[in-house]
Ligand SMILES: Nc1nc2c(ncn2[C@@H]2O[C@H](COP(=O)(O)OP(=O)(O)O)[C@@H](O)[C@H]2O)c(=O)[nH]1
């Protein structure tokens with residue numbers, strides 16, 4: 001729930017309260033059950049909230065039913081949409097924009113039954129309907145066309161990326177992976193004493209991958225690749241849309257898994273990252289584990305890996321030496 005709070009803030013929402021319900025199973029009609037819906041309406045009305053965000057992903061039917069129950073004043077959305085929103089706000093490059101639009105369309109297509117109103121924005125109107133088509137069918141067809149167009153463009157991007165990678169052939173790539181906010185971009189900056197990888201206390205500040213050269217003391221050169229998108233229950237539309245970017249991860253010589261040692265949930269975060277790597281087919285890549293934020297961590301974790309602070313620079317020499325050793329062995 002704290003993470004959802006941070007996600008909401010990053011997308012421009014100001015949280016005013018939260019409610020939790022424990023139940024053996026989600027309610028298929030309204031997610032939380034009608035009694036709880038009444039509680040939510042009361043709390044939201046009292047705090048003059050304009051929006052309710054659910055942690056669980058809403059099914060189309062649940063969304064429709066909750067929309068009806070909450071009325072015109074209070075809107076309803078879920079964590080998945082909030083994440084898609086943040087990505088949309090942070091997309092800068094052409095590729096990033098393509099990926100976000102694709103993810104949003106896929107999500108919309110999957111929710112079509114529950115999101116008919118918002119479809120008018122896709123350009124539906126008089127005269128755009130094919131013979132004998134219902135509004136829903138027209139919407140579906142339009143979304144499908146746009147999706148395949150975007151997929152085609154992204155395939156080209158992916159090919160271009162592969163070519164660029166080939167031209168870098170011989171230079172090993174180290175990809176920084178790790179839960180969102182773990183300090184990947186900060187570490188990239190600290191290691192390369194650069195300033196231009198965007199660092200922010202916000203989930204998903206970086207959307208587009210940053211590549212940076214790093215030279216070791218022995219003269220060997222590597223490329224460091226920043227990544228984005230590691231969060232628990234990552235919307236699958238996003239994972240698919242970001243595959244081209246994340247190819248950097250699957251083709252990397254070495255992964256640098258950055259863990260936020262100061263986060264009480266580091267263990268769960270680590271598992272989420274490993275699950276995503278698995279889905280990307282990078283579960284077996286050679287990995288160096290690094291514990292970041294040890295300047296504010298309560299205790300330094302006695303685990304494998306290297307303790308660092310991207311902020312104070314502590315441990316960076318050791319980290320560089322360890323990376324050089326690993327790369328030299330390849
Ligand atoms: N105290 C402390 N904060 C850090 C450290 N590394 C990163 N941060 C902060 O953690 C937040 C997220 O950092 P960022 O590099 O954007 O994380 P990313 O999402 O993994 O790329 C920012 O507010 C950073 O200033 C560190 O070693 N110590």
Ligand SMILES: [Mg+2]
Pocket residue numbers: 184185186198205206226227228
């Ligand atoms: Mg980052």
